[in-house]
Amino acid sequence: MIHQHLIIAPILIPFITGALMLLYDDRQRKAKFWLSLISTCAQLLIAIELVIRAKSGGADGNGSIGFYLLGDWQAPFGIVLVLDRLSALMLVLTALLAIPSLVYASASWSRQGQHYYSLFQFLLVGLNGAFLTGDLFNLFVFFEVLLAASYGLLLHGSGQLRVRAGLHYIAINLAASLLFLIGVSLIYGITGTLNMAHLANMISSLSPEDRPLLHAAVAIMAVAFLVKAGSWPLSFWLSTAYMAAAAPVAAMFAIMTKVGVYAILRLSMLLFGPSAGASTGFGAGMLIILGMATLIFGLVGLLASQGLGRMAAHSVLISSGTVLAVTGFAVAGGGPELLSGALYYMIGSTLATSTLFLLIEPMSREDGGIAAMLALTADAYGIDDADVDEVPDAGLAIPVTMTVLGACFGISLMMLAGLPPLPGFIGKVAIIQQLIGDNGLPPGLNWAFIAMLIISGFATLIGLARIGIQTFWAGEDTAPRVLALEIAPIIALISVLGLMTVKSEVTLRYTQGTAQDLHQTASYAYGVFATPRAADREGAEIQEETQP
Secondary structure, eight states: OGGGGGGGHHHHHHHHHHHHHTTSOTTOHHHHHHHHHHHHHHHHHHHHHHHHHHHHTOTTSSSSOEEEEGGGOOTTTSOEEEEOHHHHHHHHHHHHHHHHHHHHHTTTGGGSSSSHHHHHHHHHHHHHHHHHBOBHHHHHHHHHHHHHHHHHHHTSSOOHHHHHHHHHHHHHHHHHHHHHHHHHHHHHHHHSOOBHHHHHHHGGGOOTTTHHHHHHHHHHHHHHHHHHHTOTTSOTTHHHHHHHSOHHHHHHHHHHHHHHHHHHHHHHHHHSSTTSGGGTTTTHHHHHHHHHHHHHHHHHHHHHOOSHHHHHHHHHHHHHHHHHHHHHHHHTTOOHHHHHHHHHHHHHHHHHHHHHHHHHHHHTSSSSHHHHHHHHHHHHTTOOGGGSOOOOOOSBOOTTHHHHHHHHHHHHHHHHHTOTTSHHHHHHHHHHHHHHSOOSSOHHHHHHHHHHHHHHHHHHHHHHHHHHIIIIISSOSSOOOBOHHHHHHHHHHHHHHHHHHHTHHHHHHHHHHHHHHHHOTHHHHHHHHHOOOHHHHHHHHHHHHHOO
């Protein structure tokens, strides 16, 4: 049946589209754009359908989790794709960011290098595959796919700063990939399997001699995830790389940090959750400390930054640090409600930071206050004027341009600062409410994290408000010339934030179910092995039809 193969569609569609566009001449950018847009829109529609199925009964209608056996090989011998509420949520979030980023890039950025649209589709292959796979080695493969595509996208264009930041980005991620491979190899040597469900089933019965080795192997592998998540002290590369990237590329990089967060959350709850026996809670304290340290690093960096690009990059760190710390609290015994609020906050903060990255160019197009501040930052880092990419002079200068830009910037600021009534406020209130209650967690860490949440919101408000005042109040009166292809994606992302606010009860109900599924790992751990092969299922159906 077609619906049984829908799980693999988010991987196959961008892969086939990206490969097909390599056959086109690079001058046929319009055809490439439409192919890429159709592919990305199809991925969004399929992701929404998968969310509906994960919410109502799984991809096959039997249970809350859907499974797909690649090659029709039974687990754990074959690779399995797993669709649950969390993976479906990440698929939708990826597609929601991809479409505005793609449209924005078509205005000018796609013309500043070769194979932009193919690299963009291969990035989606890696992202979607990482969210769907149920096998550690397959996760490594999809990590490498998305990283390879991100290397090309980060270096897309020219400029000394971009090349320097791109080389640092490649070096640190290659080192992280090596650690990932070492950790995976050790886990396979200890357990004889890389299937996540199989590992979850055997973790509680692991021998005392092998358990410390497994913990060490997972810790080595987790370093790679922490690098991708931007966790302190492994986040020194992130702000420069994200600032140097093209605006639509940086907007997509906001979801790439969540790949590391997703991997840590998934493996922590599967391997070290309540049913892990002697391994229950392993690494929880370290995740809490690293999350809080990342929060502090992000808020200090945001206050110290003078350009919107670096501020947006440090906002990504604040978002990642928040979810990492909450993941630690969840592994340590926090309830589903705590994790539910963090997931809701993660969605809103990812959308808002992507919006900030897209706003950088329109806000700095005229020689106003923000342009002067960016020039000072460039001078401080030794960037030549020739390294600043030229932006198209074409566009429609309308009287309400600054009003629209200011409104979009203000909504993003309110979201990241946690001001009501936007999702940032709702998510933080949900987190704080659970930390204040009697949840069995260390009260000192609870109150320290609550303080960090409040202070980070205050720091975000001060830092971004300073940029907003300099741009919209103290800048030139001349409205910048902004293309419709640039302003429409920004408005679309803001509209999604507005929809999340209006439908906050529905969204929170979904994240609540997601958090409950993550705490109850039996469906995931045993469902993989209960999934019948397609040949066996067809044989059973034929036998039922032939019986009188």
